[in-house]
Amino acid sequence: MPARLLPVSTPFFDAVIIGAGAAGLFCAAQAGQRGLKVLLVDHADKVAEKVRISGGGRCNFTNRDLDVRAPHKHFVGQNAQFCRSALSRYTPADFIALVERHGIAYHEKHKGQLFADRSAEDIIAMLLAECAQGRVERWQPCSVKNVVFLADEAGGTSAGSYQIDTDRGPVQGRSLVVATGGLSIPKIGATDFGYRLAQQFGLPLVAQRPGLVPLTFDGQAWAPYAQLAGLALPVEISTGAKKERMAFVEDLLFTHRGLSGPAVLQISSYWQPGTPLAINLAPGVDLPAALAQAKVRSRKLIANELAALVPSRLADAWASQSADWQRPINEAADKALARLAERLARWELTPTGTEGYKKAEVTLGGVDTRALSQQTMECKAQPGLYFIGEVVDITGWLGGYNFQWAWASAHACAQALPLH
Template sequence: MHYDVVIIGAGAAGLMCAATAGYRGRRVLVLDHARKAGQKILMSGGGRCNFTNLNSTPSQFLSANPRFCISALKRYPPQAFLELVERHGIAYEEKAPGQLFCQGRAREIVDMLLTECDWAGVEIRMKTSVETAEQKADHYLVATDHDRFTTESLVIATGGLSIPTMGATPFGYRIAEHFGLPVLPTRAGLVPFTLHPDLKSRLAPLAGISVPVTVSCRGMRFAEPMLFTHRGLSGPAMLQISSFWQPGDPLIIDLLPGHDLAEELGERRRERPQGTLQQYLAEHLPKRLAQVLAEWHGKDSSLQEYGNADIERVAAAIQRWQVSPAGTEGYRTAEVTLGGVDTRALSSQTMEARDQPGLFFIGEVVDVTGHLGGHNFQWAWASGVAAGQAV
């Protein structure tokens, strides 16, 4: 059976590419080994899908080739996808600046994409595993566990390695290597940290507590909430910085952002000398956390017993808390995969392999990774449209 375009992967990028190509009159087939299309969309954003970020610009993306994403993001900006959402009557809300979520369920985004594919005449085959993809004289031959297909354009939209329970595999990277494209080393991104046993046990009583922090590592800094867990540290702040962290790096965490703790404790010592460190901290932090910090860093006395050096020491411990994670939770819980198909081997205009005509790579399989907050979906839409307009 012959199709103008065969897309491997029925996720965000693959479905977007399929609809775009279908509307151009191309005969499109989408193949996926999963049971349902758009599985990562369905579980994203707590089931409500943070489908884009209005402030998505190239500066929110990591890549060995930082300029690669500029063209696709410029030609298909967040507003373009938002217009599609509005045309389908999907109610949405802005939870944090620029971050748009469905008011209802993420299923609405998947249904919208499937509807667009249906209107564009796209054929989708789920529960179909691709076994081989080979180049023939003027086409590609794709063999699955059910059938064989020929196509002029082969699009790889298989995603990365994150959340293997959702069916993630290295298939896209293997295809790239098979056709001679370089693949950069991959690792988990937007992922919680694990801690060494001693610190893990000390923080165990704080599991479930979330506080706003600033966290710094390798010159990057994020101001977001942090969550203490039974395994370590999570929450948006930790997920964001995890994409920049390397094993052995310390994280510098400010548990009281916006405060000058040394100055404020000095004032409190003068105004209420009988007060305690724990009393002060409890005014700004959850009580359990205030208690733990006071036990760790405070003196068993009122503030009048604190010298200037004591106050400076406490302020440094709380506002420049240095944590060296044991590692991350890895692909099991990672939202994205860093690294992937080297963008220097692809056209930034079309996502086509420079030395392999008719072969395209889009979405997470490519070495373009966004910050938390809807940027990775915006890359899926933009790269999907770029390839869909070229196949």
């Protein structure tokens, strides 16, 4: 008679983490090093693809200018103050110390932004080494098909575990950590799985939309500016009025379809559809005075004088918009020069949309922070379920802030996960 096959017991872990991006890897490493038995699951072939492509392949891993006493200055969300607890307990200095401990050379590029000297691969290798130190088990590629909460035998909700059905069979975890990221850059595997899981367990969601994303304009209206594609210059860009006004001084990039560059990516997280942007194309320059002085001393064309203040291609494009600006500056009417100065200092235009998730660096919105503990990242109404990183309604500025939120939220969660 053939031997009877015995049922194989379901593997049990202290914590199962879904998503092997920045937050998931770091949480797994920290939890494992605390002595927890950790399983890290991801549907993609490679870990941390977003880390790999970030910062031009060098990973802008944090920002030393982050002010943990006032995180709302650098973060967006319905309650940006939510991130304060995690960010104050795991700071940029803490992550920098880890990078240095692994011997990774880095540099500051601009406004506190820190990049690996060699490659983002160094940061990924560091995260994997930290996971190895914590004896983290990793299943990849491995998709999660279903998640069920198993209440304790008494039927209560204060204890229990999660059964996770995967491509490699079922597993159970005392805690379940969702680090699945947002919807941005679908070509590297972004999905809405984390949001669907949140809804399954009754968590409210804040509507998602692309963040840190180029803005687009009506094709016909944009035609005069499409010729400037590739041109970059420093600007002041703003949106909103009075107390709601937000402004950045950063580089702007013209594209065939609209505007990009750090200035636009930053403002896109605050821009509301249907509202205008105001752009000062020559910040720090007193344009009326500069043009008035040029009128007295010069016989050059207005465009030529303007080219001393802004890039020549921009000067030509602006001067071509009015016959009053296509003449020697000494022959121009004072009102015409004043109008030109005003237009350059406050160029108002209303985007028609964005380049969408395919070009967005992050996703705005996500799991409502009101449903989570800011100390532990655990769901208030669902024991043992945690959400960390980009899947939560916390979005940082461009420049390493989102990675710092990933590290900090992951750390807060890992320190709170119960030991067996």
